[in-house]
Amino acid sequence: MKFTIQRDHLLAALNDVMKAVSSKTTIPILTGIKIDASEDGIRITGSDADITIQTFVPTEKDGDQLIQVESSGSIVLQARMFNEIVRKLPTNEVEIEVSEQYQTRIQSGKSDFHLIGLEPAEYPMLPEVSEETQITIPGDLLKSIIRETVFAVSTSESRPVLTGVNWKITEDGLVCVATDSHRLARRIVSLENLPTNVESVVIPGKSLTELSKVLTDSTTPVNIYMTNQQVLFKTEDVLFFSRLLEGNYPDTNRLIPDEYQTNVKINGKELLQAIDRASLLAREERNNVVRFSTLENDSIEISSNSPEIGKVEEEIQVQELTGEDLRISFSAKYMMDALKSIDGQDVIIQFTGAMRPFIIRSIHDESILQLILPVRTY
Amino acid sequence: MKFTIQRDHLLAALNDVMKAVSSKTTIPILTGIKIDASEDGIRITGSDADITIQTFVPTEKDGDQLIQVESSGSIVLQARMFNEIVRKLPTNEVEIEVSEQYQTRIQSGKSDFHLIGLEPAEYPMLPEVSEETQITIPGDLLKSIIRETVFAVSTSESRPVLTGVNWKITEDGLVCVATDSHRLARRIVSLENLPTNVESVVIPGKSLTELSKVLTDSTTPVNIYMTNQQVLFKTEDVLFFSRLLEGNYPDTNRLIPDEYQTNVKINGKELLQAIDRASLLAREERNNVVRFSTLENDSIEISSNSPEIGKVEEEIQVQELTGEDLRISFSAKYMMDALKSIDGQDVIIQFTGAMRPFIIRSIHDESILQLILPVRTY
Structure with missing residues (x-):
């Protein structure tokens, strides 16, 4: 040679x-x-x-x-x-x-x-992947899908299947879900010509994170081939193989509430920054949990109180506040991850009481849904 | 308040x-x-x-x-x-x-x-430093002095005084020396109006590294006050105090050879990059030691040989090569540190045989001297 x-x-x-x-x-x-x-x-x-x-x-x-x-x-x-x-x-x-x-x-x-x-x-041979079950997605869209979901996979090996992102071909299109059982991220992608020998695969989060680094931000299509054990992402010059995770991915649809008691429209970036500040005091003593309260005059408060260190109160004017008054506590990290995945846009947050999961969506885009379970603090 | x-x-x-x-x-x-x-x-x-x-x-x-x-x-x-x-x-x-x-x-x-x-x-009071023994140095010059010497301090606490840089007021000006007993860096600064109650102090390397981060690259003067236990660097808005190291700093003058058998003038940047490459193979098995050999036709070779991994040979054209042929081995890291402190300029390297310390200087600037002890490799 x-x-x-x-x-x-x-x-x-x-x-x-x-x-x-x-x-x-x-x-x-x-x-x-x-x-x-x-x-x-x-x-x-x-x-x-x-x-x-x-x-x-x-x-x-x-x-x-x-x-x-x-x-x-x-x-x-x-x-x-x-x-x-x-x-x-x-x-x-x-x-x-x-x-x-x-x-x-x-x-x-x-x-x-x-x-x-x-x-x-x-040196081992390349994995064998038949070219039958194929999906084609523009590279930049694939990067977005990964960014919007992969952060929510579980980092614990106690339920290995939750360390991956579930990709499911449904009538609505490709549904990508990640959850660590405390929060959930879901992205629905409307795609045409999806394969009909319906497939549900679970791709390791780590593989998707590395794939994302290999992809460029262009619209050049990526061809995706799936078998039972392997998935192949194919771009012009790169073949990216990943093994798939075994086991049944849980049905997560039932986790998403179908009616809401409190609805808040708010600037995502302002909320993210306020939670970021509040979490400074919440980190050490309070497991990074902050409190969210509706106030009068169309505003909400993010607060945290650590007896040894001090307390913080952040008031934010909202764009719209409807439904019941609410005080709820949640992980600052989970909320910041969710807001970052929606990328600073205006968001709508919908609550069903202080003890039920709540959801965050972009007001411009129905295809991304973030769900967080609150934390009991009494 | x-x-x-x-x-x-x-x-x-x-x-x-x-x-x-x-x-x-x-x-x-x-x-x-x-x-x-x-x-x-x-x-x-x-x-x-x-x-x-x-x-x-x-x-x-x-x-x-x-x-x-x-x-x-x-x-x-x-x-x-x-x-x-x-x-x-x-x-x-x-x-x-x-x-x-x-x-x-x-x-x-x-x-x-x-x-x-x-x-x-x-909260503790500020250290007491009388304003008697004062030196004034432009901030950017002070930063250079630190950069050219501090890397050579010892990182081992076995002789604590060697973890600092020795600042000595002499007839030649301010002489700054650092050594870890395998290599030495010396910078002489001609300054006027030096204090006469002659002082020799040893400033901890860590303090100088932090001081360097606080200093800006401007010519604004820094006033330096020394006592037996403390040194104070004073800029317009910052007071920087450091404790001094106790103990007698060794006399390093006798380490510097006064005659040389081989002299090499060479581009510092080319040499630095060749040693950087050669050290890739030297790192794992050979304690980062590379060999330097004079060749015929005004060139030298940097080489390294690790039986398990492979070998590398780097040939460099020199500007001038006088004196005896030479094969000598030394730490790639020490040589790279020394060349970086001279900042990519053309350098002259002067040897007194394969077993004696050798020195590196900029050909444009006599005030910086770097000295390295070779390593026996037979």
Whole structure:
């Protein structure tokens, strides 16, 4: 194997692949990345057994020659070391040559590295994913869906299925739900041509977080292929595989109240900042719980009181306040996460009494719903 | 005590003072900062017993009213909490009022905090520093002096005096030396009107690092007052006190060779980057030691060889190479630290054989000297 590649293209490809490589892996070969050079370009693969990422750099792109392949072949190189070397090479032209015994020479300018590579045949094959059940979503929309839901997955392994986001194909479209049983995030995406062999999958939250870093903010479509054990996200140059979580995802529809006693329309950014301040005092003694109270004259109060430290009261003018008076307590963190996912827009918050879950929506967009369970404080 | 202050001026003052506040302190009152309000402005003090920083915000500056003091007084508030609250307040106008029992109210817009303060009389007094032994240095020069020396202090407490930088007033000017006994950094500053009651002090490296963060890059003079136990750096609005280290600082002059067998003039930035790359392979197995060899045709080689990982060779064209051929090994980190302190300029490196300390200087500036002890590798 011998080829010359432009350093910045190699770096960009490595940057994506490195997101799948974990230093904590127990499988030695997975500390490496696999490089395959062929006439049409090079493929780089990284994996932590849960996530596998493969990027492709074509020999030629938009008329520019990115790679000159002199002879094809494969090699596995220590991922972290190779990535750092490439990042620090002195010129944009990098020659990589593998000789016998997986000896790999990396040359750039007057810098000359010899690395001891690993046997490429030992590297695991890509997961098998049939191209049958396919969904196509613009990349930027996919990023939004992830951002609006993934923060609500459970971080505890006591119910592993809750560490993932449930993607369900329904009559309403693609329904994405995450919950840690104290709060819930739901995003409904109207999509046409959804597959009919209906599927419900649970994608690990960590996979979606890494996928989100690989996606660009463009509308370029991402093709998604699902099987029972794996999902593949396919962009122009990247294949992103993730294993799926096993187990039945709970039915969360019954958690969402169907009637409300108090409705508040309010600026999401103002509310977020007030809760952020109030949580400064709530963090240490009160488990980050703040109180929300309706006041007269169309305003509400966010407050917190910690006998040892002090107290804080934040008053906010609302845009509309209808229904019953209310005092309710909830986690400042959950509320801030929910408001951030709605991104500073005006929101409507709907309550069904101090002991029942309440929901937060953008007033402009029905497709995102955030639900939070209150905390008893008496 | 009651006053109204512009939030951005309060924040800037707090930002400096917080550099002295440690969360690890064993003295409870030092988790707080002291605020003193008087007719001319407010003073804020923070301390970790080693370093004490006091900033001053005047009532009026350049014709702008920064503070309105309604009644004077003092209070101690939890530093981290107060700082975070001020950072997050909604408007630029902040009212602070202390009532009985050190109850402190902080108001800004519709945000209303009540903090439980601490008794200001319990806060330690500022260290006493007579204004006798005074040196005046422009702020930006002081920052350079620190940057060029402080990295070389010892991080081990086995010889506490080596964790500081030795400042000595001599006939040549102010001589600043740091060494951890494996390398040495020396900066000589020609200054006029140095005090004659000759002083040699050892300032803790940590204090200088924090001082450097408080200093701006302007030529505004900093007045320095020294006593046997304390040093005070005084700028327009900041008092920075540090305790001094006790013990005799070793005489380091005898370490510096007075004749050289090999002289190399080379671009500092190119050398730095080559060593940075070579150290990638040297880090894991070889304790970060790289080899430096003179080659023919006016060039040198930086190399490293780790049997398990691979090897690297970096060739660099030099500007001038005189004297004997040489192969020498040294710590990549020490060399990189030294070259960074000289800031990418062309350097001259002077060797006295493979087993003797060698020195690095800028070819443009005789005032900085870096010395490194080689490592035996046979």
